[in-house]
Amino acid sequence: MTTPIIDLRGISKSYAGIRALEGVDFAAQRGSVHAILGENGAGKSTLIKIISGVVQPDAGEMRLKGQPVRFSTPSAATAQGVVCMFQELSLIPDLSVADNISIAAPPRRFGLIDRKAQLSRAAELLARVRCEDVDPRTLVRDLSLSRRQMVEIAKALGRGPQVLILDEATSALTAQDVQTVYDLLGKLTGEGVTTLFISHRMHEVEALCDRLSVFRNGRHIETFAKGERTDAEIVRLMIGRDVTAKYPPKPAPVVRPPVLKAEGLEWESALKGVSLSLGKGEILGVGGLDGQGQKELLLALFGVLKGVRGKVELGGRGLPSSPVDAKTGQPRVALIPEDRKTEGLMLPMSIADNLVTAAFDRITRSGVINPARLDAAVQDGIARLQIKVGSVTDAVRTLSGGNQQKVVIAKWLMTEPDIILMNDPTRGIDVGTKQEIFRMMRDLADGGKSILFYSSDYAELIGCADRVIVLYDGRVVRELEGSTITEEAIVGASLNIGTAA
Amino acid sequence: MGRLIAQNRGFAGALLLFAALFLTYNLLHPRGFSSAVFVQNANESVAIAFVAMAQTVPVLMRGLDLSVGAVMTLSACVASYLLTGSALEISFGIVAVLATGTAFGLMNGLIVVYGRLQPIIATLATGAIAIGLALLLRPQPGGDVDGDLGWALTNTVWDFADTYGIADGGEAWWIRPFADIPVPLILLVGVAALVWLPFKRTVTGRTIYAIGSAEGAAYVSGLPINRAKLAAFTLAGFFSACAGLYLALQTSTGNADTVQAGAYTLNSIAAVVLGGTALAGGIGGAIASVIGALILRLISFYFRILDIEPLLQPLIEGLVLLLAVSAGAWRTFSVKNRLELFR
Numbered sequence: 001m002t003t004p005i006i007d008l009r010g011i012s013k014s015y016a017g018i019r020a021l022e023g024v025d026f027a028a029q030r031g032s033v034h035a036i037l038g039e040n041g042a043g044k045s046t047l048i049k050i051i052s053g054v055v056q057p058d059a060g061e062m063r064l065k066g067q068p069v070r071f072s073t074p075s076a077a078t079a080q081g082v083v084c085m086f087q088e089l090s091l092i093p094d095l096s097v098a099d100n101i102s103i104a105a106p107p108r109r110f111g112l113i114d115r116k117a118q119l120s121r122a123a124e125l126l127a128r129v130r131c132e133d134v135d136p137r138t139l140v141r142d143l144s145l146s147r148r149q150m151v152e153i154a155k156a157l158g159r160g161p162q163v164l165i166l167d168e169a170t171s172a173l174t175a176q177d178v179q180t181v182y183d184l185l186g187k188l189t190g191e192g193v194t195t196l197f198i199s200h201r202m203h204e205v206e207a208l209c210d211r212l213s214v215f216r217n218g219r220h221i222e223t224f225a226k227g228e229r230t231d232a233e234i235v236r237l238m239i240g241r242d243v244t245a246k247y248p249p250k251p252a253p254v255v256r257p258p259v260l261k262a263e264g265l266e267w268e269s270a271l272k273g274v275s276l277s278l279g280k281g282e283i284l285g286v287g288g289l290d291g292q293g294q295k296e297l298l299l300a301l302f303g304v305l306k307g308v309r310g311k312v313e314l315g316g317r318g319l320p321s322s323p324v325d326a327k328t329g330q331p332r333v334a335l336i337p338e339d340r341k342t343e344g345l346m347l348p349m350s351i352a353d354n355l356v357t358a359a360f361d362r363i364t365r366s367g368v369i370n371p372a373r374l375d376a377a378v379q380d381g382i383a384r385l386q387i388k389v390g391s392v393t394d395a396v397r398t399l400s401g402g403n404q405q406k407v408v409i410a411k412w413l414m415t416e417p418d419i420i421l422m423n424d425p426t427r428g429i430d431v432g433t434k435q436e437i438f439r440m441m442r443d444l445a446d447g448g449k450s451i452l453f454y455s456s457d458y459a460e461l462i463g464c465a466d467r468v469i470v471l472y473d474g475r476v477v478r479e480l481e482g483s484t485i486t487e488e489a490i491v492g493a494s495l496n497i498g499t500a501a
Numbered sequence: 502m503g504r505l506i507a508q509n510r511g512f513a514g515a516l517l518l519f520a521a522l523f524l525t526y527n528l529l530h531p532r533g534f535s536s537a538v539f540v541q542n543a544n545e546s547v548a549i550a551f552v553a554m555a556q557t558v559p560v561l562m563r564g565l566d567l568s569v570g571a572v573m574t575l576s577a578c579v580a581s582y583l584l585t586g587s588a589l590e591i592s593f594g595i596v597a598v599l600a601t602g603t604a605f606g607l608m609n610g611l612i613v614v615y616g617r618l619q620p621i622i623a624t625l626a627t628g629a630i631a632i633g634l635a636l637l638l639r640p641q642p643g644g645d646v647d648g649d650l651g652w653a654l655t656n657t658v659w660d661f662a663d664t665y666g667i668a669d670g671g672e673a674w675w676i677r678p679f680a681d682i683p684v685p686l687i688l689l690v691g692v693a694a695l696v697w698l699p700f701k702r703t704v705t706g707r708t709i710y711a712i713g714s715a716e717g718a719a720y721v722s723g724l725p726i727n728r729a730k731l732a733a734f735t736l737a738g739f740f741s742a743c744a745g746l747y748l749a750l751q752t753s754t755g756n757a758d759t760v761q762a763g764a765y766t767l768n769s770i771a772a773v774v775l776g777g778t779a780l781a782g783g784i785g786g787a788i789a790s791v792i793g794a795l796i797l798r799l800i801s802f803y804f805r806i807l808d809i810e811p812l813l814q815p816l817i818e819g820l821v822l823l824l825a826v827s828a829g830a831w832r833t834f835s836v837k838n839r840l841e842l843f844r
Contacts, residue, residue: 054721075723090721094714094783099707104723112702139508268837299838306837322839343840 003066005030005194006051006082006163011060013046020046021218024060028163028211033185033195035205038215039238039289039491041456044198047215048165051196052084053077064163075104081162085152085169093141098122100140101155125154130180145269146173153181164188165196168291170204182208200289202231202497214238231497232488239458239487246435247463248442253482256282258313259331259450260419262301265310270296272474273310278419278450283441285465285485286454289494293474294454295338298421301452302326302335314419327358331418334358336408338423344408345396352392354407355381359414381410385440402433409437413444420444422453426460438464458490472496511777512789514828519792522799530806536657536681543683544655544751546798548573550689551744552765553772553794554697554787555737560773562712562733563782564620568609568628569741570765574757575631576602576745581644581755591647598749599742605631606738610731620734628766635757642756644749651750658682685747689791692743696736697787705732713782740787772797775825796825 004027013021021043028034038044049055051062053071062069064080071077074084091100098118099106107117122136131150140148149169156164170178185195185208197209205212206226213223214237221237229237256279265274270293278284286294300308303320312319314333320326326333337343345354355378356363363373378392385406389399396407405425412420422441426434441451441464455461461468468485470478470493478493480486506513527533552569559566579601583594605627612623653664659680662671671680700706708729711719719726744765749755769790776793778785800821804814836842 073723074721078723084721086721090718092711092714092718092722092783095707095710103707103711104704106704106707112699113704113707115702135504137504296838299840304839306839 007063009061011057024220031192033209035209035212042215043218083156083159083161084165085156091140098136125158163194167198235491261313263311267308283451285461285468288471292471333419334412334417335421347397350393352378354396385410402429420451515792540683543685547685548744548748550791550794552769553790555740556769557787557790558733558736562709566624566737568624570762571628571631572741573745574762575635576742577749578635578638578755580749584646602742603739606735610734639755639757644755646753
């Protein structure tokens with residue numbers, strides 16, 4: 001066996017106490033197209049961030065062509081021929097395509113950027129990815145998402161990669177572009193370039209890759225050649241985790257009158273016709289890999305997005321026109337947002353102030369805050385979710401992640417919502433608090449509230465939801481109910497492959 | 502050409518507004534389109550134009566520099582001591598004045614980059630320090646600036662040649678076509694062309710735009726972020742020093758005027774916005790801000806030739822600024838995810 005071009009040994013990485021990678025050994029050979037597979041949070045992103053120098057490992061060693069290396073910045077990695085195309089685009093929107101392609105090392109004359117040379121270099125690289133239709137002088141912000149992704153690929157190519165990392169590089173591409181990328185990868189492989197390919201599209205992995213590595217819970221589970229495993233086996237490798245939380249028992253399925261019905265919801269390129277129906281007292285899980293339109297679905301139902309098309313029945317009205325409309329109309333809607341630090345809480349403000357921000361009408365009398373009511377509301381909120389606080393006047397920032405999340409939930413329960421939209425409410429919080437939140441969700445549902453529950457952790461959907469819809473590419477691809485809600489079924493649907501339920 | 506306008510809408514709008522204001526002003530002025538009016542206008546506009554250029558660089562990377570006016574004042578006070586004596590001494594003085602402002606800017610940059618302070622608060626403090634130093638240098642207005650130099654640099658090219666007896670005292674055939682151009686304008690254009698335009702074409706300059714546009718993307722693209730931030734504040738210090746130098750030449754004195762320093766800082770922000778540079782960073786440039794500064798000054802010139810109550814000047818300036826800025830806000834209507842309005 002020849003020396004692998006990339007060789008990781010015992011790599012570990014934690015973020016704020018949460019382990020993202022643990023003792024990972026991973027190697028990729030020269031001239032191979034190597035797929036990296038895993039669920040949300042399996043550690044794929046952290047792995048490539050370490051390889052490309054965006055973050056540094058806490059422990060372990062990395063070798064490039066047998067030589068130990070340590071990349072402290074992305075530019076250090078690029079200088080050694082390790083080039084990453086990031087999922088969150090690395091293009092500068094206000095600069096031109098040509099500027100972006102040669103961003104860090106442009107051609108120069110007399111020390112200054114040579115715009116002519118830069119233009120011709122951009123044109124040449126764009127031609128290699130068959131994007132002759134993109135004028136290199138256009139600003140990136142004026143390009144469509146699929147064109148930007150192709151520009152990103154051209155930019156990566158221009159850096160003369162020996163190791164090319166493609167992180168969901170094809171997610172926004174048209175079928176024709178995907179074919180171009182296939183051809184390009186084939187050519188690069190012939191030239192000895194190694195590609196690490198992260199994708200959730202199994203058919204692409206099938207078509208492109210010669211080796212596959214599966215990650216799970218921050219560990220490297222197995223690496224094998226293409227064809228050694230069936231799809232079903234791969235799915236099983238990706239799951240197989242320890243049960244981390246206990247869930248309250250689910251009630252027997254009953255027929256529930258719908259409180260929210262949506263048909264063919266469309267918005268920009270994120271939602272492509274989502275239909276769903278949420279019953280009274282039901283917990284409806286929303287599954288799928290990150291970024292398939294789940295967040296946009298919740299935002300749309302809460303009135304945050306403009307220009308949503310489709311039919312919505314919500315009580316006697318349609319889609320809320322704004323968050324204010326959503327929380328005050330009938331039935332009342334609440335959204336537990338994705339990022340509690342920016343959308344859920346005002347971190348420097350007190351716990352008490354945060355608790356009442358969504359329900360000022362409950363504590364005011366003719367527009368003035370009534371101290372007695374304020375106090376009662378705050379105590380009520382704290383008791384309801386058993387939030388552990390020293391003093392309610394402390395800044396909410398001083399609380400642990402779990403208690404912060406409880407404040408967000410308590411804040412929205414104070415509006416007495418009928419429908420609660422939850423966007424990954426257990427992200428980054430401890431198991432104990434998770435269990436309390438699941439318990440509370442079930443109690444709310446039993447009390448007649450309806451919950452639309454998006455979680456990136458499939459086990460939570462299986463444990464909590466009465467029904468689950470799985471989104472893929474802005475559409476509902478599978479609806480599961482009762483005993484058909486299994487991890488195999490959800491993972492299979494998430495990858496949009498026909499694993500038997 | 503079409504693309505150029507589409508990509509620089511703010512700048513194009515500012516140019517148009519400037520052209521309209523300028524033409525109307527000269528048509529209304531009893532001695533419009535004359536060299537005398539031209540020289541006077543230029544003299545009163547150059548300092549604010551330099552300060553606007555200074556402000557532009559930090560704004561492009563989504564920062565504000567509240568010390569630009571104070572650094573100008575400090576530089577002017579330094580100049581009031583050094584711009585005198587032999588030609589060699591004066592040359593040294595000019596270099597020293599420019600170095601003072603540049604060093605001050607570099608200090609701002611070091612504080613922002615390595616002290617990890619917000620630019621707005623760091624420069625608020627250093628601005629006060631600059632004024633403090635200026636007051637120590639010049640408790641009372643005063644100083645001695647070489648009269649010949651002051652005269653030569655604040656009048657027309659002909660006066661310049663005449664003062665120093667070059668090009669047959671300004672009568673040589675090859676200087677005739679330029680004889681009526683105000684020297685301050687040439688200085689402004691010269692600094693812009695020799696400092697800003699080349700700087701914009703370096704990787705450091707481009708990084709400043711990239712930071713304002715998408716700092717995360719700039720980082721993963723391997724751009725020199727710290728170097729660019731240092732350069733931005735250093736350059737702001739340099740342009741502020743240019744303004745101070747000019748102010749000293751124009752007034753022949755150094756004056757640690759706190760009110761004036763503050764007014765220049767605030768006007769510089771107005772000029773930057775008027776020129777079409779986005780306060781959110783990434784779009785615009787120093788040339789655009791020069792146009793913005795000229796617009797700002799032109800509006801005040803109108804009060805001299807029209808019979809308007811001078812007391813109304815701030816009010817009208819405010820209205821014009823508000824209108825000009827509103828024109829740039831239409832973009833928010835096309836945002837489809839309302840959450841993005843708050844990011």
